[in-house]
Amino acid sequence: MIDPLTDYPGYQLRRASAAAMADLADRLGVLDLRPAEATVLLVIEANPSATLSEVGRLLRIASANMTPLIARLEGRNLIEREPMDGRSQGLMLAPLGRSLTRQVKAVVADHEAALIEKIPATTRDEFLRTLRAIWAGE
């Protein structure tokens, strides 16, 4: 079998990302969290009182998709909403969310460590810069 895609950076990027995402999803499964939910928790922790739209813009998740995601986290008592003005809501971690986010960070650290191991040490910074450059300007 000939693989006509080995020299396509785009295809290799897709396969690499899919592999990494599958690993992350597996690890987060222990906490009953999906990757998108975990990243939202991390962003809220880093930005207390950030609004749904702000978090969505940072993560490139449309508000129509943020709404049910946030509702699930709220339903599990992981986050709380505080009205900012008549339409905006500040999001912050609830006590349960704070402890779970600590676990998320440990899980993500393990995942990232396993990933980084596969990147030659001398090229790690350049690799990261290149990835950022690929989606920069969105």
Place this chain on the structure above:
Amino acid sequence: MIDPLTDYPGYQLRRASAAAMADLADRLGVLDLRPAEATVLLVIEANPSATLSEVGRLLRIASANMTPLIARLEGRNLIEREPMDGRSQGLMLAPLGRSLTRQVKAVVADHEAALIEKIPATTRDEFLRTLRAIWAGE
């Protein structure tokens, strides 16, 4: 807003891949093809008479998902099946599929060229090697 994810190769990989995939999907939309369908056409062209399972293994697409994908391509008269033995079916491009695959290659080349532009020339080979290393051993 603080982005707690800028230093995570895994997250940057995900964003870069998502951006590249969105660009590819846009471009392939002109041919009324989805990325998975386009890659299947390329693999069949490179490997005439490869079976559904073989193509699926190469692209890491489960046979349960290959079946409807192949059925769509066959329904559009892009590919044909030829029984190999009682259970295997060799896949090959139909005349319509051959000309469409030529267009696919042009579209993919444009897409990949735009992507490669964002990767510093001196690090392109290393970047590709690293991506392959990340999903190697699946």
Place this chain on the structure above:
DNA sequence: TATTGTTATACTCTATAACTATA
């Protein structure tokens, strides 16, 4: 027994359009 292909189903992420309430 193992493999090929199929069916049915569900999950995750993403995308769009239409709507309300507020700024």
Place this chain on the structure above:
DNA sequence: TATAGTTATAGAGTATAACAATA
């Protein structure tokens, strides 16, 4: 008018389980 959030819906990719037919 523009923005925040919501609802409903659809698309694309992926995953699992179960199955019939064949090797």
